[in-house]
Amino acid sequence: xxxxxxxxxxxxxxxxxxxxxxxxxxxxxxxxxxxxxxxxxxxxxxxxxxxxxxxxxxxxxxxxxxxxxxxxxxxxxxxxxxxxxxxxxxxxxxxxxxxxxxxxxxxxxxxxxxxxxxxxxxxxxxxxxxxxxxxxxxxxxxxxxxxxxxxxxxxxxxxxxxxxxxxxxxxxxxxxxxxxxxxxxxxxxxxxxxxxxxxxxxxxxxxxxxxxxxxxxxxxxxxxxxxxxxxxxxxxxxxxxxxxxxxxxxxxxxxxxxxxxxxxxxxxxxxxxxxxxxxxxxxxxxxxxxxxxxxxxxxxxxxxxxxxxxxxxxxxxxxxxxxxxxxxxxxxxxxxxxxxxxxxxxxxxxxxxxxxxxxxxxxxxxxxxxxxxxxxxxxxxxxxxxxxxxxxxxxxxxxxxxxxxxxxxxxxxxxxxxxxxxxxxxxxxxxxxxxxxxxxxxxxxxxxxxxxxxxxxxxxxxxxxxxxxxxxxxxxxxxxxxxxxxxxxxxxxxxxxxxxxxxxxxxxxxxxxxxxxxxxxxxxxxxxxxxxxxxxxxxxxxxxxxxxxxxxxxxxxxxxxxxxxxxxxxxxxxxxxxxxxxxxxxxxxxxxxxxxxxxxxxxxxxxxxxxxxxxxxxxxxxxxxxxxxxxxxxxxxxxxxxxxxx
Numbered sequence: 322x323x324x325x326x327x328x329x330x331x332x333x334x335x336x337x338x339x340x341x342x343x344x345x346x347x348x349x350x351x352x353x354x355x356x357x358x359x360x361x362x363x364x365x366x367x368x369x370x371x372x373x374x375x376x377x378x379x380x381x382x383x384x385x386x387x388x389x390x391x392x393x394x395x396x397x398x399x400x401x402x403x404x405x406x407x408x409x410x411x412x413x414x415x416x417x418x419x420x421x422x423x424x425x426x427x428x429x430x431x432x433x434x435x436x437x438x439x440x441x442x443x444x445x446x447x448x449x450x451x452x453x454x455x456x457x458x459x460x461x462x463x464x465x466x467x468x469x470x471x472x473x474x475x476x477x478x479x480x481x482x483x484x485x486x487x488x489x490x491x492x493x494x495x496x497x498x499x500x501x502x503x504x505x506x507x508x509x510x511x512x513x514x515x516x517x518x519x520x521x522x523x524x525x526x527x528x529x530x531x532x533x534x535x536x537x538x539x540x541x542x543x544x545x546x547x548x549x550x551x552x553x554x555x556x557x558x559x560x561x562x563x564x565x566x567x568x569x570x571x572x573x574x575x576x577x578x579x580x581x582x583x584x585x586x587x588x589x590x591x592x593x594x595x596x597x598x599x600x601x602x603x604x605x606x607x608x609x610x611x612x613x614x615x616x617x618x619x620x621x622x623x624x625x626x627x628x629x630x631x632x633x634x635x636x637x638x639x640x641x642x643x644x645x646x647x648x649x650x651x652x653x654x655x656x657x658x659x660x661x662x663x664x665x666x667x668x669x670x671x672x673x674x675x676x677x678x679x680x681x682x683x684x685x686x687x688x689x690x691x692x693x694x695x696x697x698x699x700x701x702x703x704x705x706x707x708x709x710x711x712x713x714x715x716x717x718x719x720x721x722x723x724x725x726x727x728x729x730x731x732x733x734x735x736x737x738x739x740x741x742x743x744x745x746x747x748x749x750x751x752x753x754x755x756x757x758x759x760x761x762x763x764x765x766x767x768x769x770x771x772x773x774x775x776x777x778x779x780x781x782x783x784x785x786x787x788x789x790x791x792x793x794x795x796x797x798x799x800x801x802x803x804x805x806x807x808x809x810x811x812x813x814x815x816x817x818x819x820x821x822x823x824x825x826x827x828x829x830x831x832x833x834x835x836x837x838x839x840x841x842x843x844x845x846x847x848x849x850x851x852x853x854x855x856x857x858x859x860x861x862x863x864x865x866x867x868x869x870x871x872x873x874x875x876x877x878x879x880x881x882x883x884x885x886x887x888x889x890x891x892x893x894x895x896x897x898x899x900x901x902x903x904x905x906x907x908x909x910x911x912x913x914x915x916x917x918x919x920x921x922x923x924x925x926x927x928x929x930x931x932x933x934x935x936x937x938x939x940x941x942x943x944x945x946x947x948x949x950x951x952x953x954x955x956x957x958x959x960x961x962x963x964x965x966x967x
Contacts (some may be wrong), residue, residue, distance in 0.1 A: 328393070331368050334361075337747040338369045347758050348739045349373055351765060354551045354730035356384040361748060362584040362723045365592065370580055376545040376729060378555040380862050389530045390545040390727040391560060391578040392487040392676060392712040393705025396576040399531075400502050401664030402442055402590070403517055405638030408471040412509040413443040415641065415663075420500055420788045425472050426501065431480040434488050442664035442707075443498050444487060445647050450498040454858040455888040456805050458569065458575030459823035460831055461854045462561025462708065466824055468569040468806035471500060477803030479892050479921055492647045492661065494678075496573040503572035517947040523582075525635040526589050530579035533571065534565040536668055544577075545729040547709020549852040556853050559710035574707055580725050587716040590701075593636040594643065594718055601640070643667065643701055649677065653690065662701070670698045670751075678733035679704035680711055682764040689760035691742055692751035704738055706731050708855040715735040715745070722748055725895055731857060733768035733848070734761055742863060746798060770831075771860065772848045779844060782926050788835040792818040794881050795841075795869060801897030807884070809833070817841055821867070839869040843949030861890035863924060869916055870896065882914050885922070894922040 336966075338361060349357050356374030360367055367386070376384040407413045413422065413884045427435040428450060429518055438448045456474070459465040465475055475497060480486055485526040487493050503514035509519050515533040547558040561567055562575040571749050633875050646660035646667065657672035668674040671692040673683050684690055692698070704717030711731045715724045725950050726740035739761045746755065792811060796819070799807040812820035815832035816899070821843055830841035831854070844865020845851045851859060859865060871879035887894040898914045900906050 327885075329456065331363065333750075334370055334748055335840075337343075337750060338744065339858065341743050341747040342373070344374055344697060344743050344758065345504045345740050348743070348761060349728075349737050351758060351761055352728070352730065352734040352739070353732045354728045355548050355555060356545060357609075357726060357728045357736050357740055358384045358386060358388055358390070358545075358743060360584050360724075360725040361744055362387055362588055362695060364721050365585070365588040366953075367581065369434075369582050370584075370597050372580075374541070378546070378548060379557070380620035384545055384729075385543070386398060386580045386681055388543050388545050389532050389541055389579050390712060390729055391547060391705075391710035392576055392578050393574055393707040395578075395583070395703045395709060395712045396571065396573055397664040397707035398587070398590075398703050398714070399505070399522065399576060399805070400506075400572040402501065402522060402636055402639075403514070403641050404440060404444065404502060404520055404663075405642055406635060407509050408641075409637035413440060413505065413781070414438065415645070415932065419443060419505065422505045423472070423501065424496055426475070428476050428478060429666040430478070431486045432547045434480060435476075437489065441645055441807075443501050444642075445645060446492055446494050446498070447489050447647060448495065449489070449491060449493055450475065450495045450499045451480070451800065451889065451892050452493070452495040452889055453478065453497055453892075455856075455864050456802060458561070458567075458574075458858070459826055459829035460853070460854045460856050462827045463826035463829035464561065464566040464824055465826075465829075466804045466806075468566070471569040472870060473803035474805060475501065475803075476657040477801075479895070480910045482891070488770065492649070496570075498572035500569050503569070506572075510625075513568075515546060515568070518576075521635055522586075525633065526585055526631055528582040528585060529576070530582045532563055532577040533575075534568075538563050540576065543579075543889060545710070545727070547707075547869075549732060549849055550732050551711065551847075551849040551853060554744070558853060558855050560708045560710070560855060562707060568758075574705070578727075579800070580727060581727040583712075583714050583727075584723050587714060587725070589634050589636055590639055591716055591718045591721060591723070593634050594639040596634075597638075648877070649674065651677075651683075653684075654687065655690075655693075658699075661877050665701045666701070666703055667699065667701050669775075670700065670745070671695070675700075676738050676764070677704070679713060679738035680706040680731050681738045682770070684760050684761075685763045685834055687922070689757070689763075691746045691755045691757070692749065695749060695751045696751055698749065699743075704735065706857070708737065708857045709852070711735045711737040711811045713741040723807070724748070732765075732852065734765040752888050772851075774861060775844055775862045779842070779865070782837065782862070783842070785835045785839050787838040788817075788840070789838055790869065790881075791875055794817060797881075798900045798906075799884050799897035800900065800911060801886070801895055805897070807886075808883075833867070834932075836866055839871065840866055841864045841869075843934070850882060861887075863894070863926065864886035864889070865924075868894070880957040883918065885924070887924045894924040896920050896922075 322336045358372040368384040372384040376388045416439050442448050456465050506514050506517050547560050548555045648660045651674045653673035655671050657669045659674040660670040665946035671690050700715045705712040712727045714725045724741050724744045726737040728736040735928040795809050808822040810820050817833050817835050819833040833841040836842040867884045870883040872882050873879040883898045885894040898911045
């Protein structure tokens, strides 16, 4: 298949796509999802869309190509597009320090980040800022912090690993850092981020199903509700995103969209890329490194004609967005040139990297990699996963195709990512044929085993006989990470007589059970219950455990002054300080306790999750290490590719 529309016969492609529906129905069953919606476009034109199942189980309403799903981290491709427009207008620059537009940006754990981190660093995940998903998104869909206090949390985040500071030395995926881009858009454009996306991208492109606010959601009658299946029954999940309480998450997780809209957006991205490549060619400038001439052929010969007569394309800077990158090498036997760009993932089929950033694991066997004996294809895209929803989108500028799949459940397998791989195999008639259901089943078993191992670790560290606390001494309000509030309250529903509430949000309440000395747990034992509580990123046992801190750690009856929470397996345990009176916690009060007990400490219970600075590679377990020479300096990177709210 080459770049000419005359040489691409859509009839055989459509027949193969229609034949693939049966496999996608199997994906739906294996992943235990209510619906999967998917589609393929060529240039600006959808050539195939289909939906299986229900968007609303209770009322029996089927999904279609206009159903709006949560798209998780696929929101990042919209966010980088917004930044590109403002760069093109001269209002910001990719190399602008973040602080130029947000003067209160000043991470205290590494002042160099505040001084030097650029917009490009944020877009490519090299700021070194932590990824506190469990802090940002509390159980039951409640916001963990207030949007107006977002910067306080950002400035308090950890920034280092056991090798030292991560800034521009380690690739470290951070949803929290990406939220800064929404604030930069607001500062530069003088309108809030949602309004900018709506007026500058969605309306011009005719994206009618893309939802950016609580008002949008309330007034939409074609929503895919997120679910989990427990004991044979569908249980609706309160996701909480795309709401004013979660407005700070919009740039990285909070957008909802449809197959129809995302195909339109993908076509617009490729169209703009083609125009930029044509302009560069006419100026005899060097074209994008790592992209073959056939990539530009489709754009130069076809895209401009295919989109002729349509509205002005508002997108800009796509060539730069797809050029600046940080490599994510995969040791799969192929030279796949996988890299994270500015809000996009780039890879080349054949590759084991297609599940990267999704809720699936890497293929466990080489024979599960699609297209091993077919011509290479360069893809750009992203996967997204949030509570009760998954999404995957890839565009292939070499031939002008865009592929999208969305689903309204995220159990132990990613229906969207597997569906997209099935569609890619059908579009290009890739060989040898791969039964992707086998790969999906392996991935599902690995995800369930991951949960079993987590619970096993939790049980191994639990010893209720050592529990020594009175409920009354633990009750109170605790402050940490600049803006996070944890309330320990009395309860008659737990063996400790206590419950936890995050961010003063009653909806987030979880019962606390005795765990060990000076420690309580709120981690559900059942995988399905974790999902129903909207705790999808709580996949390490310490994320569900609080260790309370006494003024004198050697004395069992010493007063409680704080608690420690290891909210991510890759970060140290963080101190929350107990409020001593009815007044709001002051920085001086917090710092006095932190000075004595330490703000961040290694958890003595938790085994160190190592990060390496050697020339490692993706090794099939969704943990990637790699090294790349960027510019004139060598930089090392480590990915937390097990992130599920990608």
